[in-house]
Ligand code: SF4
């Protein structure tokens with residue numbers, strides 16, 4: 222394969238040393254049974270049979286929903302923009318074909334959302350506006366990199382969905398450290414792990430492009446300590462290609478996918494609840510996002526495909542699939558051999574923070590990293606809620622330094638909004654660690670969500686009455 226590394230030109234001023242070290246421990250979190258055996262050795266594979274249609278959701282980005290720029294009956298090419306929003310975020314056709322429908326469609330986050338449905342002609346005709354490769358990517362300016370990222374419609378692929386170009390512009394000149402977070406701490410999910418093993422050069426080039434775009438001088442890929450093979454592959458690739466950047470192993474602990482936790486683990490910098498990573502000079506991107514940046518900037522390809530782990534005890538043949546965005550979930554189930562037993566729960570995302578799916582017509586979005594189809598025994602026994610025994614476990618595992626037991630108590634007393642604010646309920650990131658450890662089986666994460674809703678409603682009312 223031709224190297225994508227320019228042979229001449231300046232390198233970025235990030236550390237050349239490839240350093241695999243374990244650094245700082247995070248506060249809280251839990252050890253989980255990884256359950257990754259089903260797919261961690263499964264290489265990325267295309268769908269055996271392509272989906273006849275793709276459903277491109279127009280509501281998956283942070284900010285306003287996108288508006289279609291095509292009409293029903295239009296012929297579209299792969300990579301052609303089909304919708305955009307006022308912030309300039311684009312959605313591209315992930316296959317070539319005909320626009321079949323524009324309307325409401327089930328969304329993996331629940332409910333429905335507007336989508337552009339394309340009937341796949343199976344020809345993969347590439348849009349003329351994409352596919353222009355840049356051999357010497359080192360010569361690009363920060364503005365040029367950000368512009369190509371924007372044109373490619375890249376958003377945070379770890380779940381956030383925030384437009385990457387906007388994030389780079391907001392953080393530009395304010396950070397010294399850029400972390401590509403490949404700590405995939407959710408059980409079952411191995412999508413990023415396989416990406417690191419099989420597309421390491423692209424991830425490292427993406428890291429360097431992101432560093433240049435945002436002005437960071439230290440580029441780090443954070444890999445969990447239970448994925449040392451990925452760390453070794455990255456090290457070898459970085460040395461072989463002469464790419465700057467560091468590989469840092471972080472403790473295998475959930476929830477390391479969260480931004481504040483990975484910053485603490487890699488740099489030792491603690492981010493207090495009212496501050497963001499940028500306030501401590503750091504910015505974090507997901508590994509899949511870094512790879513998408515490489516594809517966009519170096520190969521000129523918009524974000525039209527992603528890796529999805531399709532797994533769980535209910536499936537015949539769990540796999541890691543490289544699929545067009547918009548592929549319906551039921552096509553993923555087919556590609557994994559179908560159900561050998563009826564699943565008790567199907568989740569988009571991992572079992573800790575994933576969203577239950579009741580309609581498999583919902584499509585893969587830019588931030589869908591997995592489809593987990595679980596049997597009853599995988600869910601564990603559901604036990605009755607009893608009274609809080611004040612053991613303090615929910616406090617000791619909360620990575621956000623919150624006190625879920627007090628929030629639960631406050632809700633039972635009627636839910637005084639001032640008190641809920643004082644308890645910083647809005648800082649809860651819904652990781653579920655508190656529920657997981659509670660010996661009284663109190664659904665604390667649901668209580669936190671309930672409290673957040675109460676605070677949000679009160680805030681809305683306040684805005685309405687303020688002249
Ligand atoms: S973990 Fe459960 S029982 Fe223990 S203090 Fe928290 S809410 Fe109470």
Ligand code: SF4
Nearest residue numbers: 619649650652653655
């Ligand atoms: S769900 Fe919220 S309250 Fe519970 S441990 Fe996670 S961050 Fe803390």
